[in-house]
Amino acid sequence: MRLYLRRLASARILAEVSKEPFEFQAIRYAANYAKIQSVAELVSKLFSPYIERYRNEYDASDLTPTERATRIITEFLEKNNSDKTFNKKQRIILIAADFDEQTLSACAWLVHNHVDISCLQIQPMKVENQLFLHVNRLLPVQKLDDYFVEVADTGKSLAKVDGELKINRTYLPRMDKLFEWGIIQQGDILSIKGYKDSEATAINPKNIEYKGQKLSYNQWGQRVTGWSSICIYQWAISQRHGELLDTLRKERLLQDMNENEGAKGEP
DNA sequence: TAAGCTCATCAAGTATCCCT
DNA sequence: AGGGATACTTGATGAGCTTA
Numbered sequence: 001m002r003l004y005l006r007r008l009a010s011a012r013i014l015a016e017v018s019k020e021p022f023e024f025q026a027i028r029y030a031a032n033y034a035k036i037q038s039v040a041e042l043v044s045k046l047f048s049p050y051i052e053r054y055r056n057e058y059d060a061s062d063l064t065p066t067e068r069a070t071r072i073i074t075e076f077l078e079k080n081n082s083d084k085t086f087n088k089k090q091r092i093i094l095i096a097a098d099f100d101e102q103t104l105s106a107c108a109w110l111v112h113n114h115v116d117i118s119c120l121q122i123q124p125m126k127v128e129n130q131l132f133l134h135v136n137r138l139l140p141v142q143k144l145d146d147y148f149v150e151v152a153d154t155g156k157s158l159a160k161v162d163g164e165l166k167i168n169r170t171y172l173p174r175m176d177k178l179f180e181w182g183i184i185q186q187g188d189i190l191s192i193k194g195y196k197d198s199e200a201t202a203i204n205p206k207n208i209e210y211k212g213q214k215l216s217y218n219q220w221g222q223r224v225t226g227w228s229s230i231c232i233y234q235w236a237i238s239q240r241h242g243e244l245l246d247t248l249r250k251e252r253l254l255q256d257m258n259e260n261e262g263a264k265g266e267p
Numbered sequence: 268t269a270a271g272c273t274c275a276t277c278a279a280g281t282a283t284c285c286c287t
Numbered sequence: 288a289g290g291g292a293t294a295c296t297t298g299a300t301g302a303g304c305t306t307a
Contacts (some may be wrong), residue, residue: 174297218297227274231298 026092036087043069092117111140175205175217183248189239198224
């Protein structure tokens, strides 16, 4: 944490020295780092020089900075089960004691245009002899809708049986929501798990192009597998993410749930 | 024997048509 | 235009099968 705060301070100083607003600096960093494709590239361009420079922060050992950097990153990715999704998506989180109106306005516009950027206000607090950090998420704003528990969130939906409402099935987000969340984008390549030559290009939430033909997602899945029916989310893999759509939407739901709980738990 | 996988079934959602 | 009936599409579910 200490190291992190010092880096934050460095970034702030850098922003002040360069006279560049720090939100734009963050975007520039995200865009630059988005080009990094592999752990080796990350190690050689960033982490190894960092270890070389701040050698005293690490325990003495026989490892070279490159070996040490590679080991740290690989262990981190394995521990977080992220080795297959390494640097597939960039997220910008701006943290400061306060934000000026121009920064908030620029970030709000980016959020509105589906850029994954958040503004967190962090203020240290002292209550009696204890120190706390008060974290307040300023952007994206918490919508009233986010506090409603939807049918999908409960994991079950209601169905009419013999004139009575009964809980009978789960209802998970569908293609339109996956597009809205950016999990699938126009032009993304999808394939069916275990089926060669099943690659197709996403057109919109309704259609996908497969071998020059515009089909629904289900039609595509049925055609590739030869089955009479398919739950496409459990079979379609996004090449960009390297994961099943079902996994991706569940991860997103979990992330939303955690963020909501975090926001509700704030003082 | 438990866990995971496959795939058909069928309820729910959506689109279209037709009647008023 | 509105609403009811019908057809079509979607996808959660669970039975049966396979694997460890």
